[in-house]
Amino acid sequence: MIPTTCLTYPIWNQIGIHPHHGINIPLFALRSQKNSDFGTFLELRPLIDFCQSVGMDTIQLLPLNDSGSDVSPYNIISSCALDPVYIDTNVLPSFPNMNHLGSLPYAERKKLKLKYLYDYYLQTGSTTQQEIGYKKFIENNPRVSSYALFRSLKDLHEGKPFWEWEKQYQNPSEHEKKAYINTFPERVNFYLFLQYLCFSQLSSIKAYATTKKVFLFGDLPILISPDSADVWTNPSLFNRNFVVGAPPDNYNKEGQKWGFFPDQYEVLQKTQFAWWKERLTYISHFYDMYRIDHVVGLFRLWIMTPEAKAIDGFYLPKDPALWLLQGKETLENMIQASSMLPIAEDLGVIPNGLREILQSLGVCTTKFMRWERNWEGDKKFVSPNNYPPISLTTVSTHDSETLALWWRDFPKEAKLYANEKKWDYKPLLSIEQQEKILYESHHSGSLFHVNLLQEYLRLFPELSYPTLEEDRINIPGKVLSSNWTYRFKPTVEEIVSHEGLKKLFRKVIS
Numbered sequence: 001m002i003p004t005t006c007l008t009y010p011i012w013n014q015i016g017i018h019p020h021h022g023i024n025i026p027l028f029a030l031r032s033q034k035n036s037d038f039g040t041f042l043e044l045r046p047l048i049d050f051c052q053s054v055g056m057d058t059i060q061l062l063p064l065n066d067s068g069s070d071v072s073p074y075n076i077i078s079s080c081a082l083d084p085v086y087i088d089t090n091v092l093p094s095f096p097n098m099n100h101l102g103s104l105p106y107a108e109r110k111k112l113k114l115k116y117l118y119d120y121y122l123q124t125g126s127t128t129q130q131e132i133g134y135k136k137f138i139e140n141n142p143r144v145s146s147y148a149l150f151r152s153l154k155d156l157h158e159g160k161p162f163w164e165w166e167k168q169y170q171n172p173s174e175h176e177k178k179a180y181i182n183t184f185p186e187r188v189n190f191y192l193f194l195q196y197l198c199f200s201q202l203s204s205i206k207a208y209a210t211t212k213k214v215f216l217f218g219d220l221p222i223l224i225s226p227d228s229a230d231v232w233t234n235p236s237l238f239n240r241n242f243v244v245g246a247p248p249d250n251y252n253k254e255g256q257k258w259g260f261f262p263d264q265y266e267v268l269q270k271t272q273f274a275w276w277k278e279r280l281t282y283i284s285h286f287y288d289m290y291r292i293d294h295v296v297g298l299f300r301l302w303i304m305t306p307e308a309k310a311i312d313g314f315y316l317p318k319d320p321a322l323w324l325l326q327g328k329e330t331l332e333n334m335i336q337a338s339s340m341l342p343i344a345e346d347l348g349v350i351p352n353g354l355r356e357i358l359q360s361l362g363v364c365t366t367k368f369m370r371w372e373r374n375w376e377g378d379k380k381f382v383s384p385n386n387y388p389p390i391s392l393t394t395v396s397t398h399d400s401e402t403l404a405l406w407w408r409d410f411p412k413e414a415k416l417y418a419n420e421k422k423w424d425y426k427p428l429l430s431i432e433q434q435e436k437i438l439y440e441s442h443h444s445g446s447l448f449h450v451n452l453l454q455e456y457l458r459l460f461p462e463l464s465y466p467t468l469e470e471d472r473i474n475i476p477g478k479v480l481s482s483n484w485t486y487r488f489k490p491t492v493e494e495i496v497s498h499e500g501l502k503k504l505f506r507k508v509i510s
Helices: 009-015 041-054 106-128 132-140 143-156 174-183 185-211 229-233 265-270 274-283 320-336 354-361 403-409 411-421 431-441 453-457 492-497 499-509
Strands: 020-024 058-060 215-220 243-246 256-260 289-292 301-304 314-316 341-344 365-368 391-394 448-452
Touching: 009 341, 020 215, 020 453, 041 058, 041 185, 041 492, 041 499, 058 448, 106 185, 132 143, 132 185, 143 174, 143 185, 143 229, 174 185, 185 215, 215 274, 265 274, 265 320, 274 320, 320 341, 320 354, 341 365, 354 365, 403 411, 403 431, 431 448, 431 453, 431 499, 448 453, 453 499
Parallel strands: 020 058, 020 448, 058 215, 215 289, 289 341, 365 391, 391 448
Antiparallel strands: 243 256, 243 301, 301 314
8 A cells, every 4th residue: 555665654654554534623713611712732632532532543733833913824934933822821820811801803812912921921931941841942943043033023123024124134144143132132032932832832732642642733834924034044045036826727717926935946955955854853843744735836836026916927947847856856855854744735736747756755645525526537526435545535625615615605516416426406515415425535545534623513503603604714815804713613622522523423434
């Protein structure tokens, strides 16, 4: 099934070459009786217990990197820093209770939490800095100091992007950075303190999951915010004359313009892909597997000038003959950099030969069931039984409609699916039909089967929202106030204690 000569074989052997089942949990979507607004690292613990109890062994998470004031977890401001918004303050002695504040907009809630954390740092920081664990964390994670300085300077300049800072701070030398760290010790040490708390809590969750034989499946965005510690610290890695997007397709006729700077492959190559290796070393403290977001971007990127429209972009490298060579070399270096298993998000317009490279390296592709069709022939849906083992099956993603929403809003596609199942199509997907599709997703030919938690909650009125739209996480290519604001209707406590939900999971997995 997985050739012993495959580059990822030792990792597969460690994970287990057998079917794995799990749920995708956006951490920000969690609510608990202690935290009413969004989840924390430590609130994964009861969900790990829940997964073990129903026979699942995988929890997928969206990116947990610091994204600054942006609610999107994919617009990260550091590749090696976690978002302090996920710190569980309930375990911090004498920390004020924030639950009484109710639901606040993300940026406002985060700003307030950081204020409280700063007060807590003033009380306890000097003691924490003397701990052996703290000192080892700083020593073993050199890039966290650059991040802490970046965040401090950003505070000094009232949140402005770094290219609008005072000239002396825009592109400092390594010597100057060290001097600046000593110039603003209190703010720098505060952000180091936060990262230590983040690191300690999430790595403890990873250790706990390991004892329960549950794998944590992280997410690795390949693109970084233009206003990030990475771009500020390593400007030579990025081409700031262009921005990245997506070419026109059936869903976005004009293409998409994301605004990220493309990395410079030649520079990465000359440094033996050190940037990737540092990132992977860091997240290996938290995850057993990682999703490579937009894996096609390792092979080629759709770019345009900042002033141009997405439809006027072009691929980089310009020579298609280089695409597969570039992607394969990058992936090989990434695989060898850690003991984590990579799983690729290979949806959308994909160049010929890319999936063959992923399979040869033992990197899972993603089988998004509604898109798996015989497009070159009769357009029928491919039987999940025929999915290759080195793949992950899912019925929806954070960027798509949920299963029931797709069924209602894309009747032409859903009718084809219903006909193949010999079902009478009705716009409202029945509970029985959704359960059957979920069952099928867990019994495909793939070795991994992972769906968004709300796909299962939808089968219970008391655990789901009255309207289907409320289950959607993000609509890509559009700036909407509803994007990334999704929260599970039930609390963590209600989820893990729901007997019907437990019975459902055991049924669809068995």
